[in-house]
Amino acid sequence: MIIIDEETIFRIIQERKPASVALNGPEGMIPKVQDTAVKIMNRFGIPAYVIADTTWGSCDINSNGAKVLSAEILFNVGHTITMQNFGDNVVMIDAFDDITFDSVAEKCAAMLREKTISLVTDSQHLNQIDKVREILQDRGVTVKVGKGMGQLNDGQVFGCEFYPASQIKDQVDANVFMGQSNFHAAGLALSTNKPTFILDPYFNEVRDVTEFAQKLQRKATLAIYKAAEAKTFGVIVGLKEGQMSKTAALKFKRELEKEGKQVQLFALTDITNERLRNLKGIDAFIQVACPRISTDNEFDKPVLSTPQANALLKVLRNESIDGYLQIPHWL
Secondary structure (H helix, E strand, O other), X not given: OEEEOHHHHXXXXXXXXXXXXXXXXXXXXXXXXXXXXXXXXXXXXXOEEEOOOOOOOOOOOOHHHXXXXXXXXXXXXXXXXXXXXXXXXXXXXXXXXXXXXHHHHHHXXXXXXXXXXXXXXXXXXHHHHHHHHHHHHHOOOEEEOOOOOOXXXXXXXXXXXXXXXXXXXXXXXXXXXXXXXXXXXXXXXXXXXOOEEEEEOOOOEEEEOHHHHXXXXXXXXXXXXXXXXXXEEEEEEEXXXXXXXXXXXXXXXXXXXXXOOEEXXXXXXXXXXXXXXXXXXXXXXXXXXXXXXXXXXOOOOOEEOHHHHHHHHHHHOOOOOOOOOOOOEOO
């Protein structure tokens, strides 16, 4: 069960006395966020808006939506980072899942005994990483937890950011990801080029996602070579506050034009196949908003992420693209 740190929310409301607040969080957490919003309204007698648009992380907190609502504080729930405050009116609120990993950790230990592993997880399970490390070590697995960097805590990964695992990838035999997210685990496998296993406490199973990750890489690489044949490119800037990489977009425009390509610039909040179908005369796209948009979704035309676009420029210059995804941050 997801447990939101409501005590911090209530304390901040008491201290700041806002006229209204807003809350948001990952899609699967919205029902719990609703419950918290109802408690706020009953306890403090102020409007508490649930911004129910999908939020993928600290790059996508929708503080602009909170400003439109005139909400004085936005509580972003469930994207634990090293900072509590994010911008002027955004407070990051922890939310942890209290499900136990004891049984599945024992299964993992039986599979990986005498191996050295990098133990990582997402925001919702950070509170249990020490306990799982202890279970694995007591049963013969050597466990390393990489140091956090930037917004990341020790042992934490985002969908596009893998510093703790990348730092120690040469010291381990495999990665073990605590949680259920193929999204996080596949990126982890690709960025480190290591066998990667999911410790899934919900189904009490250990899953190897290495082959799935390799399929994503083959698909991403095929898109690069298809894009190399394009004459006209659309370069897309994301309009979400943490995804507005105009500098990168303009760099790709300049570099592609040097290679004789025609380039148009676009901006989108949500980059989907349906929206791109409306843009005519474009052979391939580069989007600098979120790298996982390109690797995890299906498009009619090539839609490259920043690492893929850097690899594309190498292809156009007859250079090697080996290891283009084996980097700690895909932006």
